[in-house]
Amino acid sequence: MIRLQSLRKITQRRDTSLIILIVLLLAVVTMRAPGFVSADNIQRIVNDTSILVMVSLGQFFVILAGGIDLSVGSVIGLSGMAAAMTNQYYPGIPAVVVLLIGVGVGLVLGLINGVVVAYGKVPAIITTLGTLSIYRGLTFVLSKGQWVTAHEMTDSYMRLPHGNLFGISNLIWWGVLVSVLMFYFSGYTRRGREIYAIGGNKVAAKFVGVSEQKIYMIIFTLSGMLGGLAGVLWTSRYAAAVNETASGFELQTVAACVIGGVSIAGGSGAVPGVILGALFLGIINNALPVINLSPFYQLFIQGAIVLGAMLINTVSERRREQELLKGRQR
Amino acid sequence: MQQADRQPKQELVNISRLIDENSLKEKLILLFTKWEVLLGILLVFEFILFSNLSPYFLDYFNLMNSTFNFMEKAIMALPMIYIIMSGDIDISIASIIALSSFAMGYAASMGMDVAGIILIGLAAGTLAGMFNGFFVTILKMPAIAVTLATQSLFRGVSQAVLGDQAYTEYPKSMAFLGQGYVGDTLIPFELVIFLFLAAVMGFILHKTRYGRKLYAIGSSREAARFAGINVSRIRFINFTLMGLFCGIAAVLLTSRIGSTRPNIALGWDMEVITLVVLGGVSISGGKGNLFGVIMAIFLLGYLKFGMGLINLSAKVMVITTGLLLVIAVLLPGFLDGVKARRKLKSQQMASTL
Known part of the structure; x- marks a missing residue:
């Protein structure tokens, strides 16, 4: 009986059910296209999804604290454009410095969100809905509507995501690095635990001395920095900085979190779930052309998946609450 | 108390007179920190500014005709007041337009007549709104x-x-809805529809029990529930109304531009949320009125028209x-802070006296 219960607990965890779901999904797609599950293709999918993983982890902390960051797509666009243009006009600057500039731009943009939310007391949704347009508009102003294309970028800049280490692309290593850091941050640092506390119960967290304002500053700055990093890697990976880079990307990051079992109300969720959620989305996006569905279906499928995942989250949360209540009655 | 004793009495009297709630100065401060009045002043400034910058701004035909560009958004802002007032938000409204316009295009391609197309557009919008409302109120999701x-x-x-x-x-006769004028005047048909809908929605908001319930829900959902208000039903109706109005806007927009793209x-x-928030409806619910939103609609609409005239890019x-949007949310908090401080000061004065 005890063993059965612990087995049930394992299958009820979001990570495990997601892994099962991913395996099932891969199996179904493989039936239609046998080459889909090859080492090569798997690496391609992970490579495609690395940027989504990074930005989703930034989004994760914001949602965890009870907010939402709708400006990530525009942050990626603006910081990517800034980095690419730096590279274009000053090819002498080492690529690593350009990378830092991109991250720096993202940091500032995130900081602005953080200040308005923490000190201006403007709800996160409104703030980032506003900065979503402001940052996107600034991208156009900065670039004057022009693109930066492959022949205007230096080789070392384009090598940032394309290089190899132990046969695995740099982009994947970047994703792994960010994932490990964020996993450590969320579970093993004081600030990480404080974010859970704020999202779980704001009032209680304040009473034990957690500064709400400091946490808001941290999460939005973090989300901005990861957006900045993603912006640099995005423009260098596709060897083009266009004005619409990553527009609408915010939905995918929220989707990855929701699929990964992060409660949109804040306070619950974990890094591994978010990573698996992002991978799940990545596999679906890669599988669409393989199973002969036009990419125009992507938007609809994404919306349906997010709605479905949120429904599952809500139902399971409610069941957990009921079980807690039952336990108390006993 | 000790400090107060040390101060000369004359000075105290002066200060207390300064913050006398009934004095003219205090009344003026109260009036000019009122949101709608601020918006009105801004609108006047805007007109002075743009008529100086461009000779084409202050022209009856231009001012009437430019309303075409923001009347659909204005119509969508009306039920958005209800939604934000009761502490909700709807960021799917532009997509409801896309869905509703798509449904109309499909109906037109099947050879339906104008009345059928319009009906399909309105129905698609309403159903989409109900879909949102179902998940928010019945399944209780954010x-x-x-x-x-x-x-x-x-x-x-x-x-x-x-x-x-x-x-x-699309049938030729459909074009009137989004492009036509009333009779021989230069008044756009869309503007008339908006004014009519605004009057209806304003009446509901300010003169009916439904409107009062909205304010109650926005102030405190729990308290409203304990007072016997069926909160879920009202929120569901709000989302349905939002869908219907998106359907109306979709009919007008599709008729105006004559095509449907994804x-x-x-x-x-x-943009619609900006209109409502700029109009003084508090995003945390329970505050605001129709008049402010109407001011915001024309303020923003003519701002865009004027900026277009002086060749500022989109x-x-x-x-x-x-x-x-961000400033409109930041500012009321700031103004409230100023007001609260003044009130506190006057109370302190009263207690020391």
């Missing part, structure tokens, strides 16, 4: 999460079917709208 998902779902339907195609074949009305969620307008 409005922001639901409408974020349906934002892609609704537009996704249009995109999945249309791809990079468009519906462009990217129709992209980014309008932000992107500058997008930035301005975004900035206005």
Whole structure:
């Protein structure tokens, strides 16, 4: 009986059910296209999804604290454009410095969100809905509507995501690095635990001395920095900085979190779930052309998946609450 | 008390007179920190500024005709007042337009007549609104999460079917709705529809029990529930109304531009929410009125028209709208802070006296 219960607990965890779901999904797609599950293709999918993983982890902390960051797509666009243009006009600057500039731009943009939310007391949704347009508009102003294309970028800049280490692309290593850091941050640092506390119960967290304002500053700055990093890697990976880079990307990051079992109300969720959620989305996006569905279906499928995942989250949360209540009655 | 004793009495009397609530100065301060009055002053400034910058601004024909560009958004802002008033939000409205316009295009391609097309457009919008309302009130999911998902779902339907195609074949007689004028005047038909809908929605908001309930729910959902208000039902009706009005806006917009593409009305969620928030409706619920929103609609609409006249790019307008949204939320908090401090001061004075 005890063993059965612990087995049930394992299958009820979001990570495990997601892994099962991913395996099932891969199996179904493989039936239609046998080459889909090859080492090569798997690496391609992970490579495609690395940027989504990074930005989703930034989004994760914001949602965890009870907010939402709708400006990530525009942050990626603006910081990517800034980095690419730096590279274009000053090819002498080492690529690593350009990378830092991109991250720096993202940091500032995130900081602005953080200040308005923490000190201006403007709800996160409104703030980032506003900065979503402001940052996107600034991208156009900065670039004057022009693109930066492959022949205007230096080789070392384009090598940032394309290089190899132990046969695995740099982009994947970047994703792994960010994932490990964020996993450590969320579970093993004081600030990480404080974010859970704020999202779980704001009032209680304040009473034990957690500064709400400091946490808001941290999460939005973090989300901005990861957006900045993603912006640099995005423009260098596709060897083009266009004005619409990553527009609408915010939905995918929220989707990855929701699929990964992060409660949109804040306070619950974990890094591994978010990573698996992002991978799940990545596999679906890669599988669409393989199973002969036009990419125009992507938007609809994404919306349906997010709605479905949120429904599952809500139902399971409610069941957990009921079980807690039952336990108390006993 | 000791400190107060040390101060000369004359000075105290002076200070207390300064913050006398009935004095003219205090009344003026109260009046000019009122949101609608501020918006009105801004509107006057805007007119003075643009009529100096461009000779074409202060022209009856231009001022009437430019309303075409923002009347659909204005219509969508009306039920958005209800939604934000009761503490919800709907960021799927632009996608409802896409869905509704797609449904109309499909109906037109099947050879339906104008009345049928309009009916289909309104029905599609209403159903989409009910869909949102179902998830928010019956399944009790957060409005922001639901409408974020349906934002892609609704537009996704249009995109999945249309791809990079468009519906462009609409009956000729449909064009009147979005392009026509009333009789021989220069008054656009869309403007008249908006004014009519605004009157109805304003009456409901300010003169009926439904309106009072909205304020109650916005102030405290729990308290409203304990007072016997069926909160879920009212929120459901709000989302349904939002859908219906998006349907109306979709009919007008489709008729005005005469085509349906998957990217129709992209980014309008932000603009409509900006109108409502700029109009003084508090995002935390329970505050605001119709008049302020109408002021905001014309303020922003003519701002865009004026900026277009002096050749500012569309992107500058997008930035301005975004900035206005953030500032419009920042400022009331700041003003409230000032008012509260003044009140505190006067209370302290009263207690020391």
